[in-house]
Amino acid sequence: MSALHDILLRRIAATGPISIAEYMTECLLHPEHGYYTTRDPLGAAGDFVTAPEISQMFGELVGLCIAQAWIDQGRPDPFVLAELGPGRGTLMTDLLRATRAVPGFHAAARLHLVEVSPALRAVQAEALPEARGWHDRLDQLPEDGPLFLVANEFFDALPIRQFLREGAGWRERVIARDGDRLGFGLTAPAPLAELAHRLDDTSDGDMVETCPALPALAGEIGRRIAAQGGAALVVDYGAADATGDSFQAVQGHRKVDPLEAPGSADLTAHVDFGALARAAAPAACAGPVAQGVFLERLGITPRARALARGLEGAALETHVAAHRRLTHPGEMGDLFKVAALHPRGTPPPPGMDP
Numbered sequence: 001m002s003a004l005h006d007i008l009l010r011r012i013a014a015t016g017p018i019s020i021a022e023y024m025t026e027c028l029l030h031p032e033h034g035y036y037t038t039r040d041p042l043g044a045a046g047d048f049v050t051a052p053e054i055s056q057m058f059g060e061l062v063g064l065c066i067a068q069a070w071i072d073q074g075r076p077d078p079f080v081l082a083e084l085g086p087g088r089g090t091l092m093t094d095l096l097r098a099t100r101a102v103p104g105f106h107a108a109a110r111l112h113l114v115e116v117s118p119a120l121r122a123v124q125a126e127a128l129p130e131a132r133g134w135h136d137r138l139d140q141l142p143e144d145g146p147l148f149l150v151a152n153e154f155f156d157a158l159p160i161r162q163f164l165r166e167g168a169g170w171r172e173r174v175i176a177r178d179g180d181r182l183g184f185g186l187t188a189p190a191p192l193a194e195l196a197h198r199l200d201d202t203s204d205g206d207m208v209e210t211c212p213a214l215p216a217l218a219g220e221i222g223r224r225i226a227a228q229g230g231a232a233l234v235v236d237y238g239a240a241d242a243t244g245d246s247f248q249a250v251q252g253h254r255k256v257d258p259l260e261a262p263g264s265a266d267l268t269a270h271v272d273f274g275a276l277a278r279a280a281a282p283a284a285c286a287g288p289v290a291q292g293v294f295l296e297r298l299g300i301t302p303r304a305r306a307l308a309r310g311l312e313g314a315a316l317e318t319h320v321a322a323h324r325r326l327t328h329p330g331e332m333g334d335l336f337k338v339a340a341l342h343p344r345g346t347p348p349p350p351g352m353d354p
Contacts, residue, residue, distance in 0.1 A: 059094025290334025
């Protein structure tokens with residue numbers, strides 16, 4: 001149990017069941033007990049490890065991909081270089097190191113970070129003295145040039161809602177009170193305009209997830225890129241228009257009950273890349289492609305071999321394991337996908353070949 005558990009029980013007792021989206025928002029962002037507002041969750045001592053923390057190769061190749069997209073669009077100067085949910089700043093640190101030799105890239109870049117966690121902002125400030133500013137929301141990013149943006153494991157943390165199909169209607173899965181504990185419940189079935197298109201590819205009993213915040217966020221990125229140029233790389237686990245329950249909690253590098261101790265575990269869900277592409281129009285969307293395919297197209301294996309020179313023993317074993325974890329289909333290689341937004345009429349960023 002947790003302090004937030006009791007707060008939510010009292011709220012539900014007073015006003016009734018809440019959506020999973022409301023529950024996730026409280027668990028992740030509550031000002032006193034929220035998961036992201038109270039800790040640094042990354043690394044071996046935290047609850048999960050992201051691709052940039054596994055190996056420098058990930059951020060390096062993402063950086064070179066962004067730099068080539070910048071070159072392909074005529075080397076605009078200035079441009080906004082942004083990351084959503086930068087964690088410890090590891091990805092951006094590796095990106096900047098890898099692009100240091102790209103003529104004009106650093107001089108033209110204006111680095112801005114979107115981060116809500118005070119704890120992580122402090123870590124990022126130490127790692128990234130180049131940053132021009134931090135923002136709570138995407139729409140606060142400056143508009144003084146094209147936008148080249150990276151979002152690695154950002155969209156999976158956005159709150160979702162879950163619906164079970166029943167005939168031509170949908171029953172929402174909600175968080176209710178079950179004695180002195182939290183439990184799942186279902187609302188009465190009702191038609192939903194936002195899910196009308198899913199009646200064609202689902203059957204009774206299928207679960208569909210929606211992300212209320214995704215359309216506005218993807219729409220803002222797409223608007224900026226279509227109007228002013230730039231590119232965005234979205235790396236996350238998910239698929240296009242999938243079905244099923246992907247709501248999960250991770251604590252201490254293992255899955256736990258998402259209702260057991262709200263505020264103490266990371267809550268995520270798979271990203272709907274189909275919804276992302278539709279919302280980002282009028283920008284073009286390339287992908288999603290498997291992360292392993294994307295990294296191999298960018299040359300991760302030659303880079304891994306170069307970094308392996310001079311390594312031996314445990315260091316070499318760790319390096320080889322990192323390459324495998326990032327690219328192998330049985331690990332992150334297939335689970336994680338990459339989608340890229342770019343202006344229509346321009347080539348997609350490298351690694352996103354059709």
